[in-house]
Amino acid sequence: xxxxxxxxxxxxxxxxxxxxxxxxxxxxxxxxxxxxxxxxxxxxxxxxxxxxxxxxxxxxxxxxxxxxxxxxxxxxxxxxxxxxxxxxxxxxxxxxxxxxxxxxxxxxxxxxxxxxxxxxxxxxxxxxxxxxxxxxxxxxxxxxxxxxxxxxxxxxxxxxxxxxxxxxxxxxxxxxxxxxxxxxxxxxxxxxxxxxxxxxxxxxxxxxxxxxxxxxxxxxxxxxxxxxxxxxxxxxxxxxxxxxxxxxxxxxxxxxxxxxxxxxxxxxxxxxxxxxxxxxxxxxxxxxxxxxxxxxxxx
Amino acid sequence: xxxxxxxxxxxxxxxxxxxxxxxxxxxxxxxxxxxxxxxxxxxxxxxxxxxxxxxxxxxxxxxxxxxxxxxxxxxxxxxxxxxxxxxxxxxxxxxxxxxxxxxxxxxxxxxxxxxxxxxxxxxxxxxxxxxxxxxxxxxxxxxxxxxxxxxxxxxxxxxxxxxxxxxxxxxxxxxxxxxxxxxxxxxxxxxxxxxxxxxxxxxxxxxxxxxxxxxxxxxxxxxxxxxxxxxxxxxxxxxxxxxxxxxxxxxxxxxxxxxxxxxxxxxxxxxxxxxxxxxxxxxxxxxxxxxxxxxxxxxxxxxxxxxxxxxxxxxxxxxxxxxxxxxxxxxxxxxxxxxxxxxxxxxxxxxxxxxxxxxxx
Numbered sequence: 001x002x003x004x005x006x007x008x009x010x011x012x013x014x015x016x017x018x019x020x021x022x023x024x025x026x027x028x029x030x031x032x033x034x035x036x037x038x039x040x041x042x043x044x045x046x047x048x049x050x051x052x053x054x055x056x057x058x059x060x061x062x063x064x065x066x067x068x069x070x071x072x073x074x075x076x077x078x079x080x081x082x083x084x085x086x087x088x089x090x091x092x093x094x095x096x097x098x099x100x101x102x103x104x105x106x107x108x109x110x111x112x113x114x115x116x117x118x119x120x121x122x123x124x125x126x127x128x129x130x131x132x133x134x135x136x137x138x139x140x141x142x143x144x145x146x147x148x149x150x151x152x153x154x155x156x157x158x159x160x161x162x163x164x165x166x167x168x169x170x171x172x173x174x175x176x177x178x179x180x181x182x183x184x185x186x187x188x189x190x191x192x193x194x195x196x197x198x199x200x201x202x203x204x205x206x207x208x209x210x211x212x213x214x215x216x217x218x219x220x221x222x223x224x225x226x227x228x229x230x231x232x233x234x235x236x237x238x239x240x241x242x243x244x245x246x247x248x249x250x251x252x253x254x255x256x257x258x259x260x261x262x263x264x265x266x267x268x269x270x271x272x273x274x275x276x277x278x279x280x281x282x283x284x285x286x287x288x289x290x291x292x293x294x295x296x297x298x299x
Numbered sequence: 300x301x302x303x304x305x306x307x308x309x310x311x312x313x314x315x316x317x318x319x320x321x322x323x324x325x326x327x328x329x330x331x332x333x334x335x336x337x338x339x340x341x342x343x344x345x346x347x348x349x350x351x352x353x354x355x356x357x358x359x360x361x362x363x364x365x366x367x368x369x370x371x372x373x374x375x376x377x378x379x380x381x382x383x384x385x386x387x388x389x390x391x392x393x394x395x396x397x398x399x400x401x402x403x404x405x406x407x408x409x410x411x412x413x414x415x416x417x418x419x420x421x422x423x424x425x426x427x428x429x430x431x432x433x434x435x436x437x438x439x440x441x442x443x444x445x446x447x448x449x450x451x452x453x454x455x456x457x458x459x460x461x462x463x464x465x466x467x468x469x470x471x472x473x474x475x476x477x478x479x480x481x482x483x484x485x486x487x488x489x490x491x492x493x494x495x496x497x498x499x500x501x502x503x504x505x506x507x508x509x510x511x512x513x514x515x516x517x518x519x520x521x522x523x524x525x526x527x528x529x530x531x532x533x534x535x536x537x538x539x540x541x542x543x544x545x546x547x548x549x550x551x552x553x554x555x556x557x558x559x560x561x562x563x564x565x566x567x568x569x570x571x572x573x574x575x576x577x578x579x580x581x582x583x584x585x586x587x588x589x590x591x592x593x594x595x596x597x598x599x600x601x602x603x604x605x606x607x608x609x610x611x612x613x614x615x616x617x618x619x620x621x622x623x624x625x626x627x628x629x630x631x632x633x634x635x636x637x638x639x640x641x642x643x644x645x646x647x648x649x650x651x652x653x654x655x656x657x658x659x660x
Binding site for chain 2: 188190191193194195196197198199200201204209212213
């Protein structure tokens with residue numbers, strides 16, 4: 001190696017320092033600055049919901065729980081009066097958990113089959129599944145309406161929500177199966193064979209050896225499924241007739257959408273309330289997402 | 300314990316013939332190694348015995364019961380995989396207990412057996428750990444424990460030592476052999492390492508491209524290989540091969556290659572000549588003798604390079620253009636370029652047919 005002079009060394013060190021600083025600046029510009037508006041909006045939501053008045057759009061004045069009254073006392077929306085927000089929340093939870101449960105159950109089995117089982121048309125099926133995902137639910141609204149009507153799930157209260165669960169899960173199972181298939185693919189065959197030799201049936205292998213290893217994947221799809229069910233607006237808005245079967249997104253829509261004075265404080269509070277279960281669900285399943293196992297082999 | 304019989308077993312994957320017409324009998328309590336280079340079908344054979352692959356043709360018998368169509372769980376086998384295949388989400392205890400739980404054994408019996416096996420394998424202090432927290436050698440013991448705890452009729456080992464470091468491998472080699480002799484379980488051991496196969500097994504089945512080459516005791520494989528493949532595969536450094544022909548000149552027999560001529564005894568010469576004239580001479584590196592002065596029937600050679608191995612040295616010599624390896628004890632003072640004489644003891648010479656590659660003598 002050629003010897004480097006002292007000045008050259010100092011120069012190189014300075015250059016390395018500048019490069020590091022530039023790297024940090026880029027990270028800040030790309031990752032932190034775009035987050036600022038989002039955080040500002042959240043701050044506004046919190047400020048707005050707990051104060052009687054907000055000046056300059058962000059500085060709260062006068063702490064109050066007036067806006068959160070919907071939690072314990074009746075409120076009116078349109079012509080209908082609700083005892084409080086909990087029945088609507090339960091509807092939403094019912095929808096979200098239904099979608100998540102159905103999706104996890106079916107896609108974890110379908111993903112296993114796609115990953116591990118040899119049957120004719122497997123590749124074709126996988127391509128078809130991707131194609132299926134290309135349809136947005138909007139273009140299916142009319143067709144789905146006819147189907148719901150035919151099988152008697154339209155305008156039937158909770159049964160309509162069940163219908164929406166079926167639709168929603170049906171639309172998302174293909175993609176979820178694909179995602180979970182990737183997790184199954186990563187499990188070595190050896191592990192499955194070992195379980196077979198140890199005395200499992202194929203079903204038992206799936207349940208007691210394979211499934212625990214794809215928990216991170218199941219965590220991922222259950223989060224996505226839950227969130228998409230929780231936030232589903234279009235299908236509920238279109239198919240649900242009775243106001244007592246509305247979900248939170250539709251409620252929020254009517255809070256703004258009615259031809260009347262908008263109660264910004266309440267809107268902010270409901271909006272914030274709407275995000276709470278999401279945060280809870282995320283923070284509990286996140287552990288699952290991070291609990292990634294290292295296999296039996298040192299790699 | 301059972302006797303395992305493979306009766307004309309073949310396995311095809313589409314057009315690929317992984318195993319072709321394999322006949323093998325493993326005696327009750329015997330330790331058999333399946334030896335061959337990667338892709339020779341030895342692991343496929345093992346997986347067929349385990350019941351994970353179904354043979355395309357042929358039958359597999361445990362004692363006299365046809366198990367060809369039985370699923371793995373009904374065969375009572377224990378298996379150790381190359382990757383160990385420990386269940387990462389279970390503790391060592393649960394890993395070992397898993398086969399017993401599946402058998403619905405009572406809890407206290409499971410506990411007793413797991414602890415027994417753990418003690419036998421010296422992993423009783425690791426029972427609460429997860430596989431990821433173990434070293435390679437410990438994982439290997441756990442895998443062995445899981446295979447042994449259900450007291451299998453047949454123990455299948457698929458390259459169990461290949462992920463261990465060299466020192467541990469030598470240690471575990473003896474350990475597994477001792478364990479097998481102690482428990483007297485019929486054991487089938489797959490390996491590509493001839494040293495492992497030779498040192499551990501009662502009998503070795505050498506395979507190549509899905510076909511069985513030779514099935515015999517280690518000494519027989521070493522002393523009487525049936526063809527060039529087996530001769531070259533067994534032994535380290537491998538056997539030297541020299542092409543040539545057997546000539547008879549006025550009642551005397553010679554092996555004649557491009558670079559040298561070797562006089563053969565009448566019996567050997569006549570025997571070899573009666574089978575084939577174009578032959579390949581094979582001689583093991585450890586059987587060639589080095590001399591410095593002229594001796595009858597000695598071959599001239601030039602030292603090419605010397606590889607000291609500590610206990611032995613490997614002398615690479617050239618006879619004309621042919622390169623030979625000789626295993627000798629250190630102490631010989633040799634320099635590259637030095638002229639030496641080689642003596643091939645006649646009882647150590649192998650002759651193979653050049654075309655069929657089969658052993659002649």
